[in-house]
Amino acid sequence: MPRDSRRTRIAQAVLAASVLLLSACGAPGPGGGDDSAEGAVKGQVTFQTWNLKARFQKYFDGVIKDFEKKYPGTEVKWIDQPAEGYPQKLSADAAAGTLPDVVNVSPDLAYPLAKAGLALDIGKAAGKYRTEYLDGAWQSQEMPGLPGVYAFPWYLNTGPMFYNKALFRRAGLDPAKPPTTYDGLFADALTMARNSDRKIAMLAGTPSIEDFGRYGVRLMDARGTAFTFNEPKGVELLTRYKELYAAGALDSQALTSVAESAGRKFAQQSVAMNPGSALDLENFKRDAPGLYENVGITDAVNNTGKANMYVQGLMVNAQSKVKPAAVALAHFVTDRQNQMAFARQVTVFPSTKGALDDPYFTKEDGTDATRVRVAAAKSLKTAVNYTPVVLSDQMKTVLRNAVARALQGRQSPQAALDSAAAQCDRLLKTG
């Protein structure tokens, strides 16, 4: 055989093998899984949580033991993943076909998995449990453009706003009356910047998609097919934030701020208000006792009267080989009894019906912890999840960059938001 011909054949073989290998990668696509979960509850179930083992190992060991006792013949293998890089871990597992049977997800993480056919339609497979959960929590697991419900609702949270009473007092603001609306926030922020000679900023970051939602901006059209945050109300919000940035009412590093750096600025007492959770309160007590003495807690500002709700869910892998056991486990972990027990471990809130009326969530005992808990539980009853589930990490970056360009004056708020909405729409369509 001539040498050139042999080389050509080898090259063709390599190319063909590459194409075959490449085409073998990836997930099955929508409808790839079977939505039935009938059958015997038995076998080994892998259960993945998101950064919960370090603090709640005892609780989960107990839940798993109870489950295995209730369903003889089952064995739960619990995996916990660190907070950082969780979406990357999920995407790697999903692409490799090694997604655990039951996976802890937020709705924005569940959406691409459901779209790729990797999330079991709980509405079909376990619709009988629907009445056990709060309507809002169940609906938060519905995905635009997809027919089902793709995770059992698990724990809920709503972030309170912390503020520094001493900084408020020093700036001539009433520490007993923190702002509750955006107008109040903007006025107080400008006063704070002026009276502190721009040394103390009211906020550490720029407005996120949740701020747009709480301000009353319509984020997407009714069908969830196009972004509308560039409507006049959105432009108005960004224009107000631009004024704050120019006046020094936002931290000078606000344009690149992340939750961790914003928390640090608040702990350093260079920023007067910051969103957080009950966990932060414990950290202040331990790491910044000077701040802890002066910290005030209030609801996150909003113009809609509805707080933002953070939702966690348990998704069942549509390709699981032990679907009946996986569905049983996901339901068991999220049932009223286990959710209540979890809520007593940490300040999270159950998504089961009637649980928020438990005295544990309605009666204060004078401590900060119960104050935060009761206030949050009250606001959760009307809370909504403002973050559209279709908003991917790429879209969040697009919006953050647009906001930064507007605040720097490199683009008008209208032009920046128009451009961001167009880019997000394009990403949504090509997704």
Added chain:
Amino acid sequence: MRRSAPGGDARERGRGTAIRPHLPTSPWLFLAPGLLVVGGFSLYPFVSTVAHSFTDARTLTVGQFTGGANYREMLHDPMFWTGLRNSLLYVLGVVPPLVVLPLLLALLVRRSVPGIAFFRAAFYLPVVASVVVVGLIWVWLLDDRGLINALLGVLGFGRVGFLSDPWLLLLSAMAVTVWKGLGYYMIVYLAALTQVPRELHEACAVDGAGPVRRFVTVTVPAVRSTMVLVAALSAVNACKVFSEVYLMAGATGGPGGEDTTLVMLVQQAGTGLSGRVGYASALSVVVFVLTLGLMLLVLRANRREDR
């Protein structure tokens, strides 16, 4: 002296057992482990990346062939041009100091004076330190309320936005890259300097040349090939910079993405459950071409100098 094959030697030693000549496949069997590693971990990912760059693949969906659509989109993506500009600026900002400063440092620490080992170790320390740790330390130092701004305040200067001004942020990241790389290239130069004949320096000194003159006429020509190597290595690393910019400018790549680099764009586009693997692959191919181009440029410049 007559040379013979190993089999022949055995026969000559008279052991009486003839060793058969090797099979035609023997070399391939020896090569197989290496080929498998190179093929599996270098060649396949490379071919896969190039192939994906012509598709609309996403993290969870197999892509369809889209021809050059990703490359055309790149041309109209303002963030791509920002990333390309910053990557090239990074090369320009980082390579010259990393070629010159470690050489000066090596000349300083090659002397045998008491306690010099401490300084050699101190200069090398940033190389072994984790880039994340180093990045975070510099973030704390350069923060608007960090140590450096506090010192500037004491000296009567205003606050400098090292981490809030896009240009200062990029320069700060470059400074960290240079600071972290100094020790590594210093060691490379120390090895090269041991090859420079002492007689040349002595002859030059006898002719009346001062230290600067000796540096320019003796040291630099003697270590020129090492300088080219350092330039090539630092240019490749600068082209691929990610950690320093990510840690200092944040995940968005600075205010409004103004400090983003090409590799940061690859990360932004290609990761997560909705990652655009096809577009990220196309960006990766551009980074590869850019890196290769820079290497060839440096080597070509060196060859011209040799002539």
